[in-house]
Amino acid sequence: MxxxxxxxxxxxxxxxxxxxxxxxxxxxxxxxxxxxxxxxxxxxxxxxxxxxxxxxxxxxxxxxxxxxxxxxxxxxxxxxxxxxxxxxxxxxxxxxxxxxxxxxxxxxxxxxxxxxxxxxxxGPGGAPLSRAxxxxxxxxxxxxxxxxxxxxxxxxxxxxxxxxxxxxxxxxxxxxxxxxxxxxxxxxxxxxxxxxxxxxxxxxxxxxxxxxxxxxxxxxxxxxxxxxxxxxxxxxxxxxxxxxxxxxxxxVARRIVQLREAHRALITEQTGRAAANGHRLLEALFTKPIVTIANVMEITGAQFVSANNLVAKLTKSGILEEMTGFSRNRRFRYAPYIALLIDEN
The missing domain is CATH 1.10.3290.10 (Fido-like domain)
Incomplete structure (x- = not known):
């Protein structure tokens, strides 16, 4: 059985x-x-x-x-x-x-x-063969x-x-x-x-x-x-x-799919003309959940200003979270996705 x-x-x-x-x-x-x-x-x-x-x-x-x-x-x-x-x-x-x-x-x-x-x-750490x-x-x-x-x-x-x-x-x-x-x-x-x-x-x-x-x-x-x-x-x-x-x-798979669909809808609603790049970045975050602005530029093909603005919008919406506290060399994590994976870790 x-x-x-x-x-x-x-x-x-x-x-x-x-x-x-x-x-x-x-x-x-x-x-x-x-x-x-x-x-x-x-x-x-x-x-x-x-x-x-x-x-x-x-x-x-x-x-x-x-x-x-x-x-x-x-x-x-x-x-x-x-x-x-x-x-x-x-x-x-x-x-x-x-x-x-x-x-x-x-x-x-x-x-x-x-x-x-x-x-x-x-056997116990450091124990001889006789105590194995x-x-x-x-x-x-x-x-x-x-x-x-x-x-x-x-x-x-x-x-x-x-x-x-x-x-x-x-x-x-x-x-x-x-x-x-x-x-x-x-x-x-x-x-x-x-x-x-x-x-x-x-x-x-x-x-x-x-x-x-x-x-x-x-x-x-x-x-x-x-x-x-x-x-x-x-x-x-x-x-x-x-x-x-x-x-x-x-x-967990169902929850990840629900998260993805909810965030796709949020990006469409809140990022305007940058929605296509937002969706592209979202897909990448499932395999690279911590990114820099340079990473976002590479993923989306956008220039620095556009990539920075996109990250700012996703951070404001709660999709991304700045994790260093620095003004330079910042890293952003896909916090809701990481939290879901850690939930039962």
Missing amino acids: LLSAADRALGRLDGSILTLPNPDLLVFGYVRREAVLSSQIEGTQSSLQDLLRAEAELLDELLPRDVDEVINYVRAMNVGLQRLRELPVSTRLIKEIHTILLEGVRGGRLQPGELRTSQNWI TFVPPPPHEVPPALGHLEQFLHATDAIPPLVRIALAHVQFETIHPFLDGNGRIGRLLISFLLVEMQILQKPVLYLSHYLKAHRAEYYDRLQAVRDQGDWEGWLAFFLRGVIEVATDAAY
Whole structure:
């Protein structure tokens, strides 16, 4: 029954996304929510606001140092989705994504993109092997274990796709093939497999929202599979998460569409002859929610005075919000859209 409900929830989500005028407008926010939440499970402190500020090159001293880890997660997600057009989910793809995930950040010296050649373990911080809660396979077992996992992913048996993805996630985390980044790679695999198996046409299921909210149970369920073989308990937990997150994502998608339509009407009403440029800027704000006047000039093709006037009108109407407090080098954010994404972050 849970599998049936999860399939229906994903079907509704996929349908609601594909009927939108431009589904890619939503993907930007969904990928970043997943990046922030998946990274927070591993202990990062950066928020969605921090990520957007960093991407807008607002590199001030208030930004957490670990924001680069979240930026790398976004890059890894986008590169992985691009590579899926020519390469199946495989050990090769996993290693490529791992390289991007750890480039220049914490864990960057722990063999990015290379399968581990030493023993690792899971346990309290700084604890020795004797106090480990779980010891993954020894290094020489990692390549064949990943090979078996790859065969399982692409087998033509009758296992339902969602069940296959759920089982694969546990198995990847149990193999623990890298010295760092295994949790994030394992959650990226969920998104990649949903797209590769054509369950979703766009990566809009941010399962890390559910896994973070139930972090203790998440780890307990993984360990129960290893200790007691409780695959059924894990599957029920995973499927409940899919149902909850897919239902939430469809709701957020509807709210984003409503926001877009309301702001299109407001721009038409309040910007006069600049309405065409206003609409062009609005569409761009869904993928670049923090902009400068120079950005607006580039997006609209308008000169400085016209771009500045347009931003002033959108700020007055509440669509944009100046966020620096400076008279020069100002940045403006699409505050209502960011607030909607953060609402349940």
